[in-house]
Amino acid sequence: MKQFFEHKTPLGEHLIKLKILTAGELEESLSLQKKWGTRLGDIILAKGFCRAYDFYSALADHFNCPFVDLLKNNPEPSLFNTKDLAEYADLLVIPWKKEGGTTVLAVADPSQKAIDFALERFGENIDFVITSKFDIIWLLQNNADEFFSKSAVNELAERKPMHSARQVFTHPQLIGLALTCYLLVLLICLWPVETLIVVNLLISVFLLLNFGLRAVLTWVGGDRSIDVKVTQHMVDMLDENTLPTYTILVPMYKEAEVLPALTRALRQLDYPLSKLDIKLILEEDDTETIEAAKTLGLEGIFEIIRVPISQPKTKPKACNYALNFSRGELVTIYDAEDKPEPDQLKKVVAAFNMAPDNTVCIQSRLNYFNANENWLTRMFTLEYSLWFDFYLPALEALKIPIPLGGTSNHFKMKVLREVDAWDPYNVTEDADLGVRITQLKYRVGVVNSTTYEEANSQVGNWIRQRSRWIKGYMQTYLVHMRNPVHLYQSLGHIGFWGFQFFIGGTIISALVAPILLGLYVFWLITDTTVLNPIFPPLAQYLSLFNLLFGNGFFIYISMLGAFKRHYYSLIPYALTIPAYWVLLSIAGYKALWQLITNPFYWEKTVHGISSYQVDEKQEAEK
Numbered sequence: 145m146k147q148f149f150e151h152k153t154p155l156g157e158h159l160i161k162l163k164i165l166t167a168g169e170l171e172e173s174l175s176l177q178k179k180w181g182t183r184l185g186d187i188i189l190a191k192g193f194c195r196a197y198d199f200y201s202a203l204a205d206h207f208n209c210p211f212v213d214l215l216k217n218n219p220e221p222s223l224f225n226t227k228d229l230a231e232y233a234d235l236l237v238i239p240w241k242k243e244g245g246t247t248v249l250a251v252a253d254p255s256q257k258a259i260d261f262a263l264e265r266f267g268e269n270i271d272f273v274i275t276s277k278f279d280i281i282w283l284l285q286n287n288a289d290e291f292f293s294k295s296a297v298n299e300l301a302e303r304k305p306m307h308s309a310r311q312v313f314t315h316p317q318l319i320g321l322a323l324t325c326y327l328l329v330l331l332i333c334l335w336p337v338e339t340l341i342v343v344n345l346l347i348s349v350f351l352l353l354n355f356g357l358r359a360v361l362t363w364v365g366g367d368r369s370i371d372v373k374v375t376q377h378m379v380d381m382l383d384e385n386t387l388p389t390y391t392i393l394v395p396m397y398k399e400a401e402v403l404p405a406l407t408r409a410l411r412q413l414d415y416p417l418s419k420l421d422i423k424l425i426l427e428e429d430d431t432e433t434i435e436a437a438k439t440l441g442l443e444g445i446f447e448i449i450r451v452p453i454s455q456p457k458t459k460p461k462a463c464n465y466a467l468n469f470s471r472g473e474l475v476t477i478y479d480a481e482d483k484p485e486p487d488q489l490k491k492v493v494a495a496f497n498m499a500p501d502n503t504v505c506i507q508s509r510l511n512y513f514n515a516n517e518n519w520l521t522r523m524f525t526l527e528y529s530l531w532f533d534f535y536l537p538a539l540e541a542l543k544i545p546i547p548l549g550g551t552s553n554h555f556k557m558k559v560l561r562e563v564d565a566w567d568p569y570n571v572t573e574d575a576d577l578g579v580r581i582t583q584l585k586y587r588v589g590v591v592n593s594t595t596y597e598e599a600n601s602q603v604g605n606w607i608r609q610r611s612r613w614i615k616g617y618m619q620t621y622l623v624h625m626r627n628p629v630h631l632y633q634s635l636g637h638i639g640f641w642g643f644q645f646f647i648g649g650t651i652i653s654a655l656v657a658p659i660l661l662g663l664y665v666f667w668l669i670t671d672t673t674v675l676n677p678i679f680p681p682l683a684q685y686l687s688l689f690n691l692l693f694g695n696g697f698f699i700y701i702s703m704l705g706a707f708k709r710h711y712y713s714l715i716p717y718a719l720t721i722p723a724y725w726v727l728l729s730i731a732g733y734k735a736l737w738q739l740i741t742n743p744f745y746w747e748k749t750v751h752g753i754s755s756y757q758v759d760e761k762q763e764a765e766k
Contacts, residue, residue, distance in 0.1 A: 148272055149207045149254040155184055158206045159194075169193045180416035181385035189444025190417035196276050196444055200252065204274035212240065212250055214279035219250065219287070226291050228265065233284055233469045235261055236277045245269050252277035281447055281469055289452045296464035297454060300564040306626055307580055309569040309619040312743045314626050340678040347656055348686035354649035355694050357642065362701045364541055365534030366708075373592055374491040374498075382490055384416050390489055391472030391557065395425040395462045399480045400436035402752045406480050407442060414486040420445045425466045428453050456744035459550070460566030460573035467565055476554040477574075481751040483513060484552060484595040492554040495591045503587040504559040505578070507536060508552035512599035514754045515711060520606055521599035521754075522717045523724045528599075530705035535646075537590045544642030545582040545635065547575035547620070552595040559586065569744050570623070572616020579624050579643065583634040598754050605750050607731045612747040614654060614735035619743065621647050654732030657725055664691060695722055 151158075156174065159165035165173075165188065173187045180187065189199060197213075204211035223239035232238045236252040247266040250273050251258050262270045285292070301308035313321070331339040392410065396403075410422055422445050426434050437448050449466045463477060474492070478484060485491075492506045499506070509532040515525035532549070539546045553574055563581060566573040578588055600606035624631055624643070632640045664687075667675055679687065702718040738745060 182418040186418040192443035361538040365538035388473035391470040391475040461568035513596040524599040545579040548578040608747040610731035611734040
């Protein structure tokens with residue numbers, strides 16, 4: 145059998161001979177190779193010691209193979225097989241052309257796996273040319289973008305339609321809603337006072353139980369023993385030779401201005417660079433950001449993934465598309481403005497090592513680097529401190545589905561693909577995925593590592609973001625309540641009721657709060673007795689208890705969240721939480737309206753507007 149990719153001298157020496165690499169760079173690369181356990185070429189590209197074009201040209205010369213620029217010499221489309229697209233992307237090899245009876249393949253990674261794949265698909269009459277991995281990724285997108293795009297949009301909806309939000313309301317849900325409304329109107333017509341009393345009591349009891357769940361979560365989350373604590377010693381004990389390849393997905397849209405700070409933050413991650421597989425996921429029509437990324441001259445760990453224009457135009461669809469080109473064993477998502485702690489990836493690896501085998505996701509904590517910018521950022525920080533430092537660890541401990549945050553959740557790639565990844569029709573895709581994987585008996589953990597984001601500092605921008613989140617919660621609730629019996633069986637007693645009050649309670653609280661508050665203010669100002677019939681003593685006491693104790697309770701636990709984070713300057717601002725709830729209710733009603741009129745619309749959150757962010761960008765550009 146013909147031998148492929150023979151060479152006479154080591155690659156490093158060959159690169160020095162061609163003056164592509166200096167002796168010092170080779171020495172550093174060889175030292176890192178011993179430490180990281182990856183191939184020399186991957187290290188050279190990851191460190192940016194030479195241009196990718198020059199490296200792959202030299203690699204072709206090293207193996208005495210022709211070098212082909214695929215952007216100038218396109219492959220024959222007839223040779224592409226959609227069933228093999230995953231292998232093309234993973235092995236970085238594609239069939240290029242037919243020469244007589246020989247199939248010539250272009251390869252960027254001349255490995256035994258690539259040879260074995262070619263022999264299996266095309267028989268022994270094969271030959272190879274060398275090309276750049278970036279050419280292969282770009283050509284795959286150009287030649288198979290329709291296939292990848294349809295898969296990103298339709299895979300979950302076609303394979304598991306009950307888990308897809310593509311259908312907003314099912315027919316049974318619409319019938320149930322219509323019957324409920326009809327029955328409520330009928331009862332009000334027949335027994336108006338009695339019906340309103342019952343409705344009033346049901347809402348009050350629901351809110352009371354909702355407060356009760358959050359009290360339990362705060363109590364459980366405050367127990368230090370439930371935290372997944374990865375110590376510095378555990379991180380130091382990790383052998384970098386054995387660390388897995390890590391894919392980082394960075395979906396962006398019209399955010400060219402934050403690219404310098406973003407790439408700087410990713411370079412500072414304490415992880416072997418040659419084991420990072422970073423995808424800058426950019427929409428096809430976002431030419432400004434695409435050009436900005438190209439002009440940065442990024443190292444080989446960065447790849448630009450251009451997402452074709454299609455509907456729905458959402459972040460989960462873009463991430464699904466990018467998964468086709470991802471080669472990591474673990475995968476995470478960072479937003480454009482994120483600043484993860486440098487050792488986060490290593491902490492996650494350590495957390496997976498100590499977690500049960502059915503743990504498929506580790507959620508890092510989120511907080512804000514511009515907490516003290518204005519009142520809104522302070523309130524946002526208080527909310528997130530409570531959410532990620534108390535609620536999520538407690539949800540995990542009680543086996544209640546965790547609505548994942550939209551960033552810094554770390555997955556086992558194999559399982560993520562098995563569950564069909566994210567729902568492109570759900571605008572809070574990670575919250576939905578957290579519920580879905582819990583139903584499948586997988587676990588989600590929380591690790592003691594924080595990613596710092598930019599808190600919204602403008603009210604309009606905040607409402608756009610929050611209305612999308614609440615709309616996604618509504619979608620998630622509707623999807624997973626299509627079969628309540630199955631949900632109950634898959635989650636158990638605590639998980640099912642926890643879902644009702646944590647997901648459902650968030651929605652209901654946002655919608656009923658302004659109504660109840662309005663009634664209370666009306667009674668307080670006018671001292672009217674017109675409401676007395678629907679507020680008998682029991683209903684009155686419950687409502688006042690919820691109003692006074694509920695507000696006081698949330699003020700108190702928000703103070704706890706700030707105290708745990710050592711954000712002592714934020715503690716007094718917890719007293720203004722009732723004003724923050726007014727904004728939540730505005731966002732809630734906007735979400736409800738959009739759920740009915742435009743369910744898949746992705747409200748774009750504008751990043752890079754913080755004065756803190758401007759300072760970071762200027763520092764990155766120095």
